[in-house]
Amino acid sequence: MSRWAKILMGLFSTYLLLAVIAGVVVGEGSLKPRRRALVHHEKLAAEIHVRYRTELEPVAIQAEDGVVLRAWYVQPQAFHGSAVILLHGLTDNREGVAGYGKLFLDHGYAVLLPDARAHGESGGNLATYGLKESDDIHRWVSWLYAHDRLSPHCVYGFGESYGAALILESLAREQRFCAVAVEGSFSTASEMSYERVSGPLHLAPWFGRTILRPAILSAELYAGMRYGIDLLRASPRDAIEHSRVPVLLIHGERDQNISPRHSLILAKAAPDHVELWLVPNAGHGMAWSTAHQEFESRVLEWFNLHQGALLPATD
DSSP states (O other): OOHHHHHHHHHHHHHHHHHHHHHHHHHHHHHSOOOOOOOOHHHHHHHHHHHHSSOOEEEEEEOTTSOEEEEEEEOOTTOOSEEEEEEOOTTOOGGGGHHHHHHHHHTTOEEEEEOOTTSTTOOOSOOOTTTTHHHHHHHHHHHHHHOTTTOOSEEEEEEETHHHHHHHHHTTTOOOEEEEEEESOOSOHHHHHHHHHHGGGTOOHHHHHTTTHHHHHHHHHHHHHHHSOOTTOOOHHHHHHTOOSOEEEEEETTOSSSOTHHHHHHHHHOTTTEEEEEETTOOTTOHHHHSHHHHHHHHHHHHHHOOSOSSOSOO
């Protein structure tokens, strides 16, 4: 073997070794996000009591695999009969979407603010990007429809970033949402992985799809062998394509965390029941602060437009 052939073989072997190591790191980091503790419970409860003359009610359900999932439920005195489930971003908790909760409470909706599994006070050690969370959300919807003080006319969904993807992913299983509105979702786990590995190098997704593909495949293989999780199977795109639930997609045009192209992919997948709003000058999760009044009017009008339950409230 020539000297150059040995050098190339050595470089290639090093490349594969680094890809395997990177795959393990990416796999662990993706499945085990940092857990953020709740720190504003008392302040939020006091504000809810004063502003809405009601209580911040702790509730819990059990997931299919036995994990205990925890949430807050708030029903305002001016309750008009419908409820909204709000889901937070990755490494965040229910406090991160409490501000949106006040928006809906101000307009007579009850709100349910769950901690996603492996987040906040909910159980579970792994975040699965919708693979298990879809059934978790299905159970929360069932809890709302069965709640003896609620019996809502409609259950709606609102999610931000990771929570947006979970809401969309759940539509493959949960058809009882009257409508959902989400901001900053990814389209598929595969497409997101290409961006995630290319982003730190300031390169386009093609780099992750080609040169760094072995690292992504290594992460997928590691997650499957170690935890039994198909890390790249999550697909909000496929879920909405096979769903009838009306979806309002919101995405900041300057989002550098999750590219707006993901919402373009999602909108193209189901144009008959999906509406897309690209928000000028807005970064990731910044639509409300960038276009405050338009954000509120678009989301509230979307829910008002879809007030008829799609399917009976059954498990």
